[in-house]
Amino acid sequence: MGQGKYAKEDEGSSVFVLLCILVLIVGIVAAAGMVMAVLNYNRGGDAPININVDGSDSGGSRGGNADHSYGDSGGSVTPWRQGQSGDYLHYDETIWTFQNGDNDNRVIYIDRKTRQHRGHFIDVINEVCQIAGKNCEIVHSNWRDCWFDGFPQQALLGRWVDGCMGFSISADRVRSLKFSTSTVKATRPVLLTRRGNPSGVNADNLNGIKIGILAGWWADAYCIFRVTGYDIRDNQVFAYNQDDNLNTLVAGLDGGEVDAIFISGGLPRATDGSLELVREFEPCLLGGDSMMMRKDSLLKNWWDPAFNKLVNSRAYREICNDIDDPAAHGSKPGNSAADTCVNL
Template sequence: MHSIVTEDEYKKKEESRIKKAVTNCGYPKWAFDKAKQQVEGKVELVKSKGDQKNTTHETETKGMVVIPYVEGLSEKLQRIFRKHKISVAMKPYFTLKRLLVHPKDKVDTIKTSGVVYEIGCKGCDKSYIGLTSADYDKDDKVWIIHGGHARFNQYYISEKTGKLEGFVPDIINAVCRIANKNCKIVVDLWSNCWSNEEGDASQGGHGLMAGWYDACSGWRSNTERRRTFAFSDQFTISPHHAFVTLPGNPRNFDWRNITGKTIAFYPGTIGNEDCLAQAKGIIGAVVPIENIRRASGYDQGLEWLKDETIDAIFSDATWFRGKTGIEEVTDHLQACQVGGTSLMSRYDSKLNDWWNPAQAKLIASKEYHEICQDIKVSHGHQPGFDPEDFCIGL
């Protein structure tokens, strides 16, 4: 036989017994309190329904609020709201989804573009911009840029300063200053940027491939090089290619038909045998390997012309600027050239992201034309090209 406890004294004893029992079973205190509140709520609901006809609107709830559940705190808030006839619903705050699921990493404010923070003026239409993304453009990285020693007005070692000077270093220094970057020009072998040794296919130089430098300067892009490296926007016009012979062309070299002719190339230049093979309108443009010679420099090529080891030299025309003892026998030949002088870098490099916008500002400015005119003023004692034949917009 089961009995229902009705007296208050026995109710308290029964409640104490039940509370002790559930505690021994491992239930937390809040579980007992919550169950007790639910039972009391049902009793009150039954009473309210029984007395519904005699109640007024004052017994009705004034609304509902939803609060996050925090053990020990939410129950107290619930009791306070209940005194004011406000219903309370609780929702979990720390869920597995909230703790474990993060589909995207949070982006730091300083890494976002545009304005970081801005304060408006109440009495005017002005505003104060405290920080923008430009404030973070300057980094601590030193950008290493290769620059070879060529002994002409693009690059040369100054006898006075002992430093690398010339048109290209002037461009690099100006662009890095505009971009607010810390750049260092280093002098090293050209072959560490692009290798074109006799008997081997042209390929990326070990230095640039291995990350010794962030970029190699003074290189012109073509289809062959673009298969390996990325190029910045050009800061000079694209020069044409040329065949050269001794003055007067004593062996009557016909550049339109070079079948059986022996041709010399300069390693590292854009005018190699692969470039010549792409030229249109030339019979025998694909030179067999037994007819290819690679000169170590201008002087060796000139000696080969004199002793008739070769019939002609092929390269881009800028290599022949200011040189004596030779004669160009072609008329603005275009072979494999894609662009003018640029910076050559690995495809995973971020250099072009800041270099190209800064270079565009330089070329549009008066400073670019001053650098071009400085080819004659400051670097005129070195052989090489004229600014009118090389600079953009002159």
């Protein structure tokens, strides 16, 4: 009898323990379900991404406009939510940063009233980030922070920014860095001299001709060799630092230090009529102005598909029209829309 009593007590204790374990498991499963529901709700929110790349709350003159239609879908979409394949993107908290300076031309300049960046590059960044569903910001710095004297600089190597906008794809640069698809058409280099060509500069024979170039630019001695076939000597090349209106280059011409200057045809030239075009050459570049980035960057993975979608949209035609529109960017010097936009 005594053994039966203890046996029943042991059996009751086991049942109680099993019930406690079962209640604990049910509680854990219920708590996990609640956590997953909260996470899924937070990730699937419909709040739009504000792309403040030009200092405005909506991401610029066009960046915050949700009425743009992209591709051939025939209707308006919300670009910050719809992916390239039609799937919907989750909110991306990553902030992508892009360097821009002040070239005071149609592609990039500082607005005198707002003191914020404006220009075709800013319009493109706004639209691409909106299509891709990315949170983007502009970082103001000198272009030399990205590339100078044949080498990448601290803005990219030090990870100040994710990309540097408006750098042409050259053979020297692709050795160290990676580029997006060309954002604008490749620019033709030009050989200029003083009015009347007193030095008798002949593009077919540069032997003994002293040529001024801009330090750090793609229109360099290597480019001269590619477009002319002449392997120019070091003592024939004079590198000048860039300043407004190419004053140092023109001063070098006027002072007789150089006989000609070799520059990008897209740069603003002196307006006093002191320069004469010797020849405009075919591009020596591998591609036009692009987004330049580190080789380990994932930026290209989403930038290129979004930019290609933009190029085939009504929004791209509008921002290209703004290049020539005096009410937008047309009052600034620089290339026309036909010489800038990749599909015109």
